[in-house]
Amino acid sequence: MWYRWMGMKIGKGTKVENIVVNWPHQVVVGDNCVLERGVTIKFPGVWRPGPMIGIGNNTLVAKDCEINITESLSIGNDCLIAAGCRLIDHDHGTGIGELMRKQECPGSPIVVGDDVWIGSDTIVLKAVMIGDGAVIAAGSVVTKSVPSMEIWAGIPARKIGERKKE
Numbered sequence: 662m663w664y665r666w667m668g669m670k671i672g673k674g675t676k677v678e679n680i681v682v683n684w685p686h687q688v689v690v691g692d693n694c695v696l697e698r699g700v701t702i703k704f705p706g707v708w709r710p711g712p713m714i715g716i717g718n719n720t721l722v723a724k725d726c727e728i729n730i731t732e733s734l735s736i737g738n739d740c741l742i743a744a745g746c747r748l749i750d751h752d753h754g755t756g757i758g759e760l761m762r763k764q765e766c767p768g769s770p771i772v773v774g775d776d777v778w779i780g781s782d783t784i785v786l787k788a789v790m791i792g793d794g795a796v797i798a799a800g801s802v803v804t805k806s807v808p809s810m811e812i813w814a815g816i817p818a819r820k821i822g823e824r825k826k827e
Contacts, residue, residue: 664688668711672718687711687730691718691738699725705766706731717775732768732787737775743799745782748773752787774809794824 665671668686675690678698682688687704689712690696700722702714714730716722717738724744728734731751736742750771754764769788773779777791780799791797792809801818812822 670712684708684711688714688716690716691720693718694720694722696722697724701727703727703729704731705729731766733770735770736773737777737793739776740773741778743779743781743783746779747784749784750787796824
């Protein structure tokens with residue numbers, strides 16, 4: 662109830678455990694989702710109108726995931742985001758002549774399609790689009806877009822296979 666009171670939109674049948682959200686009005690969660698304990702949803706900076714973070718229906722965001730967004734994040738329907746994943750849509754400035762902590766953090770949206778499985782402890786970085794039905798292996802670092810129905814793994818992640826009808 663507290664999350665709703667603070668402006669977070671939560672769909673029917675959705676279970677939100679003990680999570681941390683600094684700007685709840687930035688978040689929309691669909692029906693029949695689960696956000697497990699320890700999920701952190703950060704929208705750094707001052708208050709701005711939202712929402713900028715959307716999670717579709719029937720999606721699991723498992724324990725201890727971090728969503729750190731300055732631009733936007735869209736997660737589709739029927740997705741599995743395994744424990745310990747990080748989705749971060751921005752970098753830090755690295756120019757010389759000014760402290761890095763004082764520089765702008767350039768960002769670009771992350772889009773996760775429908776029926777995507779992101780394995781445990783994976784990091785998804787800015788400007789990445791993960792196509793419908795894709796699988797990302799545990800421990801990967803995704804730095805570029807993943808086409809639909811492909812299986813990717815590694816640091817940086819690369820294609821290792823495809824999903825096919827059996």
